[in-house]
Amino acid sequence: MSHPLEPIYALQKKDRRLIKILREIRDIPQRKSDIEAQLSGSKQKLEMALDSRKHTEATLKEQELGAEVLNEKITKYKNQQMEAQTNDQYRAFVKEIGMAEDEIKALEEKEIQLMESLEQGKAIEAECKARLDEDMAGIADELAELDARAAELQEKAKHMKADRARAAKSCDKALLQKYTRILNNKRDFAVVMVEPGGHCGGCHMKLPPQVTNDARNPTKIVACNFCGRIVYNPAP
Incomplete structure (x- = not known):
């Protein structure tokens, strides 16, 4: 079963590149x-x-x-x-x-x-x-x-x-709305990977074990208890 965050995470990569381009246009x-x-x-x-x-x-x-x-x-x-x-x-x-x-x-x-x-x-x-x-x-x-x-x-x-x-278009609509809201608020990343040692890839705080485990479950969408970013922990 594919994780619903996969297309969102791929979209974020595109958004990051687009944001960089738009920022350069704005600065010219x-x-x-x-x-x-x-x-x-x-x-x-x-x-x-x-x-x-x-x-x-x-x-x-x-x-x-x-x-x-x-x-x-x-x-x-x-x-x-x-x-x-x-x-x-x-x-x-x-x-x-x-x-x-x-x-x-x-x-x-x-x-x-x-x-x-x-x-x-x-x-x-x-x-x-x-x-x-x-x-x-x-x-x-x-x-x-x-x-x-x-x-x-x-x-x-x-x-x-x-x-x-x-x-x-390939993203879940509700999840896309949540992603967009967080991205507009954080201005950098809305979805972050769980780092080695169970740390949030956004704020680098130590995540509770349950959050780390749930971040791997494709039926659950969890957020960092500290920064509110969506945490993603794909299976190895």
Whole structure:
């Protein structure tokens, strides 16, 4: 008389292989994230270079707008100067024009400095972009390999699930439900062999002699008194 645990034990072997495959599939996204995290330093440096360049451009634009406003003031003052009624009014416009021209000169000097900073910033940005591209190229092969591995595992898991479903049909339904419940709970083994010396193959605790004997009886399904796993003791 065959033991009803034989097909269950065979099914468990398939499940163990399937669980391993599914675990690897589940871990691949994290492995990819870990690899991509290597780019964080290069990405951060590029972002800082971009922000610095944009800030310099914005400041330069402000200086240019400021110079335009001052030039408009100078034009206005010169027109008013031509209409001055007294020497004091004339001298006042000369003073205003001179102050505006001094401000423009200061702005132009600052613009020169900003333009130099902008060119330096663009060079740094290009360098950071090149470094990021180089780093990305370095991990591209690793990411491609992981994608290929994921596709391979998905296909393999598909066939293993179909094979598992066929094997489950030969198992006792009630026993299959019990096995599935224990496997989901223990996450490793639901059915374990009785080890030499009468120990549980799951928790390795010493089993009572009666449990050891009953585990060999095909008419009985017994569990470990300590871990609750089904114990199987096939005849030699």
